């Protein structure tokens with residue numbers, strides 16, 4: 001893939017091209033605005049509404065049930081059985097139940113929303129999701145006042161999931177949100193991308209999308225949504241609490257212990273795409289008030 005390092009490129013290829021790219025950036029910035037280089041906001045505004053191609057989105061994924069390589073999900077997720085599918089809604093709700101996807105979404109409009117999305121490590125994408133607000137589902141479920149968190153669980157189909165057979169993680173994959181995060185209008189349950197049903201590797205038939213958080217919060221192929229009064233366990237926090245906190249908000253000021261989170265690269269932007277500055281909350285300023293008064297260095 002173009003955006004991955006391949007050994008058919010040599011150092012001799014790299015230097016002239018990268019010098020060229022840098023020079024073009026610097027010149028564009030200087031000519032347009034008398035600035036030395038593009039600001040993060042300009043770069044962000046430029047790409048904000050230009051979605052990645054479906055190929056970009058469906059060939060470089062994380063879905064450990066189908067293997068740990070970025071191209072494993074595209075290769076192996078064809079085995080996932082997505083129909084029939086049922087989603088259990090339980091815990092501290094007035095209307096618990098077990099629903100098909102159609103029944104869960106019955107009567108709700110499927111919207112398209114183009115979101116900046118932080119996918120794998122320091123990669124970003126711009127993705128047109130199709131889905132509904134999680135808040136609509138929770139409201140219909142009737143969240144009780146004791147419900148403070150929402151826990152999510154992915155399907156386990158051992159016979160179809162090579163990563164489950166190999167035991168690469170402790171399955172099922174689980175995630176969680178605080179109730180106000182879950183009820184925020186940006187938080188989606190997605191069933192499609194580009195108006196097409198989700199590819200299996202993208203989390204068919206239904207997945208979470210939380211655009212101001214790192215990609216791993218966006219749990220795929222959901223079979224259970226539980227309202228609880230205690231903070232749920234999350235898969236990556238369980239594996240390595242020092243590296244992955246419960247909140248996992250995109251935050252350029254808090255580095256992952258093994259890499260900086262201050263900048264990112266667009267998938268599909270090419271090997272020589274310039275890194276762009278990562279924006280606080282991935283640019284979704286409207287969620288900042290959810291975290292008023294919290295020390296985001298400690299609660300990362």
Ligand SMILES: Nc1nc2c(c(=O)[nH]1)N[C@H]1C(S)=C(S)[C@@H](COP(=O)(O)O)O[C@H]1N2
Nearest residue numbers: 061062063064119154173215216218219220
């Ligand atoms: N069930 C499940 N959901 C998952 C994962 C996973 O391994 N299993 N990986 C997470 C991680 S680490 C990322 S970065 C995103 C990737 O989403 P994408 O492949 O659609 O870009 O999915 C998240 N959801």
Ligand SMILES: [Mo]
Nearest residue numbers: 120121215216
């Ligand atoms: Mo990730």
